[in-house]
Amino acid sequence: MKKSIQELEAIRNKTIDHINLRSGKGGYRVVVGMATCGIAAGARPVMMRLMEEVQKNSLVDVTIAQTGCIGACRLEPIIEVYSPDGSKVTYIKMDEEKAIKVVADHLINGKIVNEYTATTIDGKVVDPEMQ
Amino acid sequence: MSFIRSQILVCAGTGCNSSGSATLIKDLDKELKKHSLSKEVEVIRTGCFGLCELGPVVIVYPEGTFYSRVTSEDIAELVEEHLVKGRVLTRLVYHETIGDNKTISINDIGFFKSQERIALKNCGIIDPENIDEYLAYDGYKALQKVLLEMEPQEVIDTIKGAGLRGRGGAGFPTGMKWQFTKNAQGDSKYVACNADEGDPGAFMDRSVLEGDPHALIEAMTIAGYAIGANEGYVYVRAEYPIAVKRLAIAINQARDYGLLGDNILDSGFNFTLDIRLGSGAFVCGEETALLNSIEGKRGEPRPRPPFPANKGLFGKPTVLNNVETFANIPSIIRNGSDWYSNIGTEKSKGTKVFALGGKINNTGLLEIPMGTTLREIVYEIGGGIPNGKAFKAAQTGGPSGGCIPSEHLDTPIDYDSLIQIGSMMGSGGLIVMDEDNCMVDIARFFLDFTCDESCGKCPPCRIGTKRMLEILEDICAGKGKKGDIERLESLAIGIKSSSLCGLGQTAPNPVLSTIRYFRDEYEAHINEKRCPSGVCTELLSFVVVEEACKACGICKKKCPVDAITGEKKVIHNIDQQKCIKCGACIEACPFDAIVKK
Numbered sequence: 001m002k003k004s005i006q007e008l009e010a011i012r013n014k015t016i017d018h019i020n021l022r023s024g025k026g027g028y029r030v031v032v033g034m035a036t037c038g039i040a041a042g043a044r045p046v047m048m049r050l051m052e053e054v055q056k057n058s059l060v061d062v063t064i065a066q067t068g069c070i071g072a073c074r075l076e077p078i079i080e081v082y083s084p085d086g087s088k089v090t091y092i093k094m095d096e097e098k099a100i101k102v103v104a105d106h107l108i109n110g111k112i113v114n115e116y117t118a119t120t121i122d123g124k125v126v127d128p129e130m131q
Numbered sequence: 132m133s134f135i136r137s138q139i140l141v142c143a144g145t146g147c148n149s150s151g152s153a154t155l156i157k158d159l160d161k162e163l164k165k166h167s168l169s170k171e172v173e174v175i176r177t178g179c180f181g182l183c184e185l186g187p188v189v190i191v192y193p194e195g196t197f198y199s200r201v202t203s204e205d206i207a208e209l210v211e212e213h214l215v216k217g218r219v220l221t222r223l224v225y226h227e228t229i230g231d232n233k234t235i236s237i238n239d240i241g242f243f244k245s246q247e248r249i250a251l252k253n254c255g256i257i258d259p260e261n262i263d264e265y266l267a268y269d270g271y272k273a274l275q276k277v278l279l280e281m282e283p284q285e286v287i288d289t290i291k292g293a294g295l296r297g298r299g300g301a302g303f304p305t306g307m308k309w310q311f312t313k314n315a316q317g318d319s320k321y322v323a324c325n326a327d328e329g330d331p332g333a334f335m336d337r338s339v340l341e342g343d344p345h346a347l348i349e350a351m352t353i354a355g356y357a358i359g360a361n362e363g364y365v366y367v368r369a370e371y372p373i374a375v376k377r378l379a380i381a382i383n384q385a386r387d388y389g390l391l392g393d394n395i396l397d398s399g400f401n402f403t404l405d406i407r408l409g410s411g412a413f414v415c416g417e418e419t420a421l422l423n424s425i426e427g428k429r430g431e432p433r434p435r436p437p438f439p440a441n442k443g444l445f446g447k448p449t450v451l452n453n454v455e456t457f458a459n460i461p462s463i464i465r466n467g468s469d470w471y472s473n474i475g476t477e478k479s480k481g482t483k484v485f486a487l488g489g490k491i492n493n494t495g496l497l498e499i500p501m502g503t504t505l506r507e508i509v510y511e512i513g514g515g516i517p518n519g520k521a522f523k524a525a526q527t528g529g530p531s532g533g534c535i536p537s538e539h540l541d542t543p544i545d546y547d548s549l550i551q552i553g554s555m556m557g558s559g560g561l562i563v564m565d566e567d568n569c570m571v572d573i574a575r576f577f578l579d580f581t582c583d584e585s586c587g588k589c590p591p592c593r594i595g596t597k598r599m600l601e602i603l604e605d606i607c608a609g610k611g612k613k614g615d616i617e618r619l620e621s622l623a624i625g626i627k628s629s630s631l632c633g634l635g636q637t638a639p640n641p642v643l644s645t646i647r648y649f650r651d652e653y654e655a656h657i658n659e660k661r662c663p664s665g666v667c668t669e670l671l672s673f674v675v676v677e678e679a680c681k682a683c684g685i686c687k688k689k690c691p692v693d694a695i696t697g698e699k700k701v702i703h704n705i706d707q708q709k710c711i712k713c714g715a716c717i718e719a720c721p722f723d724a725i726v727k728k
Contacts, residue, residue, distance in 0.1 A: 002389030015267035055134035066217025
């Protein structure tokens with residue numbers, strides 16, 4: 001069907017969001033630990049929920065990627081949120097509910113969800129519930 | 132559309148296709164389905180990335196992991212590791228991209244680093260069969276600008292200002308060509324595209340057609356508007372099935388979106404585009420022969436003048452440009468002539484695409500700013516010569532060009548400097564030769580090609596190239612006579628000055644340039660009956676080095692003509708009468724006891 005200039009522009013904008021994956025997006029980058037430990041602890045549903053929420057809220061700048069074992073298997077599922085400036089926040093023992101909150105608070109409003117983050121005591125990462 | 136977290140780009144250019152990328156895509160789809168990943172991971176087929184040597188090439192985004200030489204057997208592991216578990220499958224990653232425990236972006240590897248991509252800007256990045264992806268990368272914005280904001284003369288002035296010259300080889304200024312055609316009188320005019328890429332080893336145009344066909348459509352429509360033509364033809368060789376298919380898909384999509392056809396973007400401008408298939412005659416890459424072929428006549432050149440700008444297709448004024456020339460047009464319109472004329476050298480602006488082949492590590496497709504030296508191409512982008520051999524010469528311009536020897540490695544590559552050193556830009560084939568290549572044999576090879584491809588219309592080309600070929604064959608066979616070099620030179624000058632078309636006028640170039648730089652090799656062949664590089668079999672003899680021979684009998688078994696005699700513990704001997712110089716014994720000998728002399 002013949003397209004007007006406005007319609008062509010709309011196609012451009014819609015497609016660029018889609019292919020930005022290949023040129024690097026400007027926004028947050030969420031990395032989900034998906035090694036055997038992460039998968040066993042339930043990383044997959046967390047990632048699916050993250051993707052769903054990002055999609056639902058049209059966060060076109062957000063990249064969701066997988067990574068291997070982050071190293072603290074007992075704290076899985078772990079997700080790490082990288083800001084565009086390169087700083088990183090690590091969330092541990094994630095579930096679907098927590099994923100929804102991370103998207104709403106951190107990815108949308110830029111507010112770190114402190115209660116899900118890893119805590120370090122004497123250089124060791126500890127379980128927040130143990131504090 | 133659901134959220135896609137990862138995209139797998141698989142090269143579907145001809146190079147990777149023939150190394151199996153089509154089955155790879157099928158296997159990927161199957162594996163993704165098996166792991167229920169089809170909705171979150173997308174497989175996209177793209178055009179040529181340029182590194183054909185490493186094909187099939189697969190890139191996984193968002194990480195940008197560059198996998199090379201991926202086979203069907205690797206797919207299950209790749210999906211399991213990278214896409215299910217998020218671990219990079221290091222054994223398949225292109226080695227140069229693995230740094231200290233981390234993979235670097237493909238843009239940082241030597242092959243891509245020095246390149247500047249304008250004509251190939253979308254190749255390997257977009258899905259060529261999806262017009263939306265082309266649109267997303269500023270596609271058809273140049274057409275929009277031209278139709279709605281510019282007068283035809285402004286378009287031509289922009290191209291003139293950019294200093295773009297024809298990428299087919301001769302380097303005629305594109306803006307001038309368009310101006311002549313615009314000024315020519317005619318009730319109808321045509322735009323034609325020469326996609327009859329025929330130089331052995333060249334595949335620049337094919338890659339643009341396969342990787343970014345919409346760029347050509349957009350550019351030809353712009354050309355039509357600039358010169359006042361409403362019809363265009365793309366003459367492409369039938370041996371490029373993938374290119375033809377993708378171009379046809381692209382034309383249909385553009386038609387569907389109203390970017391071809393009547394009243395494009397409500398500007399009142401009409402333009403249609405058709406494909407004409409060539410059957411692969413080399414002479415049809417010559418402009419007047421090409422026009423004859425589109426008209427359905429025999430592919431023979433016409434005398435010029437009249438030039439196609441005045442009397443071209445069906446006797447009407449016609450603009451005929453090469454694919455790569457057109458591929459530069461949309462970027463020039465979008466970014467302006469100053470942007471383009473700032474790239475390159477004083478008289479050769481912009482970039483040039485080269486198909487790098489021969490004795491080189493990174494065989495493939497590259498685009499570099501004019502003025503880059505041959506040394507940078509060979510040693511930085513090309514990754515040097517395999518097996519530590521020495522560079523001998525680079526051949527540019529295919530059968531119309533010449534050889535550039537090592538003393539000219541630092542010449543900046545542009546139209547004029549190449550002509551000065553006896554070669555030419557040509558369409559962009561660049562064949563690297565090392566010490567094992569015999570230059571007389573190379574000259575013979577190219578002349579054999581042009582002699583075979585001569586259309587036969589004019590005697591200098593038809594008969595002259597044949598005579599030259601006979602002399603060269605004699606020299607290679609050890610029957611060279613004193614005075615042969617001079618005879619070749621005099622024939623060459625005659626053919627160059629009296630042939631009807633570019634084919635004959637340039638056919639002697641490979642001979643002249645090899646005589647110019649490697650006269651000693653010709654003389655060795657003629658006077659000493661010796662081929663210094665050990666290529667011309669008639670001038671070689673295979674002999675056993677007695678001290679090294681262990682009389683094991685392996686070569687004797689391998690010899691297909693039973694030319695080797697000798698028993699256990701009796702040193703072997705090769706009967707020169709029977710020997711056919713196939714080299715099987717050299718390969719078989721475990722002690723390197725057989726040598727070519």
